[in-house]
Amino acid sequence: DGKTTYSGRQQTFNSYLKPGETARTPLTAMILYDGRDTDRATNLWRNWFIDCNMYKNDGENPTEPFVAGVTSAVYNEMENATEANQIACIEKYLQNNVQINVWWMDAGWYIGVNDGNNRSSWAHVGNWAPDENRFPTKFKAISDYANERNVDTLLWFEPERFALNVNDLKDDGSTLKKEWMTDYGAFGFESAAQHMVNLGNDEAREWVTNRVISILKAANFDLYREDFNIMPAEYWVLGDTENRKGITENLSVQGHYKFWDDLIDAGYFIDCCASGGNRNDLQSLRRAVFLHPTDALYSAWNAKQGGAMVMYRWLPYFGANTSGAAGTGAEGKYNLRSSFRPWTEFIYNVPTDNGSVDWNQIASLSKEVKGLQDFIYDEYYELTEWSIGTTDWLSYEFFNSEQNKGYAIVYARERADFTTKSVRFKGL
Numbered sequence: 001d002g003k004t005t006y007s008g009r010q011q012t013f014n015s016y017l018k019p020g021e022t023a024r025t026p027l028t029a030m031i032l033y034d035g036r037d038t039d040r041a042t043n044l045w046r047n048w049f050i051d052c053n054m055y056k057n058d059g060e061n062p063t064e065p066f067v068a069g070v071t072s073a074v075y076n077e078m079e080n081a082t083e084a085n086q087i088a089c090i091e092k093y094l095q096n097n098v099q100i101n102v103w104w105m106d107a108g109w110y111i112g113v114n115d116g117n118n119r120s121s122w123a124h125v126g127n128w129a130p131d132e133n134r135f136p137t138k139f140k141a142i143s144d145y146a147n148e149r150n151v152d153t154l155l156w157f158e159p160e161r162f163a164l165n166v167n168d169l170k171d172d173g174s175t176l177k178k179e180w181m182t183d184y185g186a187f188g189f190e191s192a193a194q195h196m197v198n199l200g201n202d203e204a205r206e207w208v209t210n211r212v213i214s215i216l217k218a219a220n221f222d223l224y225r226e227d228f229n230i231m232p233a234e235y236w237v238l239g240d241t242e243n244r245k246g247i248t249e250n251l252s253v254q255g256h257y258k259f260w261d262d263l264i265d266a267g268y269f270i271d272c273c274a275s276g277g278n279r280n281d282l283q284s285l286r287r288a289v290f291l292h293p294t295d296a297l298y299s300a301w302n303a304k305q306g307g308a309m310v311m312y313r314w315l316p317y318f319g320a321n322t323s324g325a326a327g328t329g330a331e332g333k334y335n336l337r338s339s340f341r342p343w344t345e346f347i348y349n350v351p352t353d354n355g356s357v358d359w360n361q362i363a364s365l366s367k368e369v370k371g372l373q374d375f376i377y378d379e380y381y382e383l384t385e386w387s388i389g390t391t392d393w394l395s396y397e398f399f400n401s402e403q404n405k406g407y408a409i410v411y412a413r414e415r416a417d418f419t420t421k422s423v424r425f426k427g428l
Helices: 038-053 083-095 140-147 202-218 232-239 247-265 301-314 333-337 359-371
Strands: 066-070 102-105 152-157 223-226 269-272 319-321 343-347 379-382 393-400 405-412
Touching (some): 038 301, 038 379, 066 319, 066 359, 083 102, 083 140, 102 140, 232 247, 247 269, 301 319, 301 393, 333 359, 333 405, 343 359
Parallel strands (some): 066 102, 066 343, 102 152, 223 269, 319 343
Antiparallel strands (some): 379 393, 393 405
């Protein structure tokens, strides 16, 4: 009957507050507009989000187009990485005139990984101590080499998931404490494979904050990347009591925001990953940007194109990697252009390319992707229907009406049954 009903809330909250505690409700925003004009609705939302909600760096939206280099597909994230091979790979990109401005180091850099016990980078999180056998300067040599060449450095953490043996934890401040886990005291706690760190506990949050900042600061890192590979609801429930339902979740979320605020105050740019795009609430996006919006479909080019088209409706600044199969010929022009974003991560088999990498092409495209960023905060229009079909075309446009300038990206899919298509630009 022309009515819209909306409901939004924390799923369960029925608790009293102890002295000094506060509770908060989730933040929701809606844009009111008349008619059924999707272009107008999209740009009203984008304008509000860019002006009023997006992460600001010294009061400004991120404007520099980033091209990052990463060896995750070569060294199994960072499990087989060393200071020497990371520096060699940075050098290889720069020697071949690829304009990277960030060096990306992901999971697997900490003690206990690649130690002969078959413990993976995902299963051994929680100590947050660099493996000095592989990284004797605790990454400083890598950052120094990169910074001297105008390349920033990024390091991955997952501070809320603990997958070690809780019985090995100590009370001397060198590790987390058992009682800082949301499921502390619950049935099966001692033998559980993983736990969730309760950032709603001030002591736990302060320990995590100090440990993370100390590692980033000691090695002159510029960017902090955070992952979150756990289903939190079941762990939050384990932390509640009969007459305090939902309080663990509420305090944990507030504590997480405080943790990020402290990182920002310390001068760090934050990438919120969360298993690829699972933490894109408004409050988080006031503090961070997401550079890796999905853990799926790395080399599904049509899906990457369609994903970008939809993401741009809501969020102007995000990233994508160029492929999940380094050195397998996935670095063709079409494939790279399917990954063009305000932040693009290059994944190539640089240490052993043996002629398999077309460096001239990649260098050219690294300049091209940077040249496309001037309009990402301007008007956005979809020029074709959304599709991931192999026989369809897909196109969208960015346009600055004051300058009367813009550009369109047009993808002709591999099995399109016609060789030309008329696309009508908008905003002119």
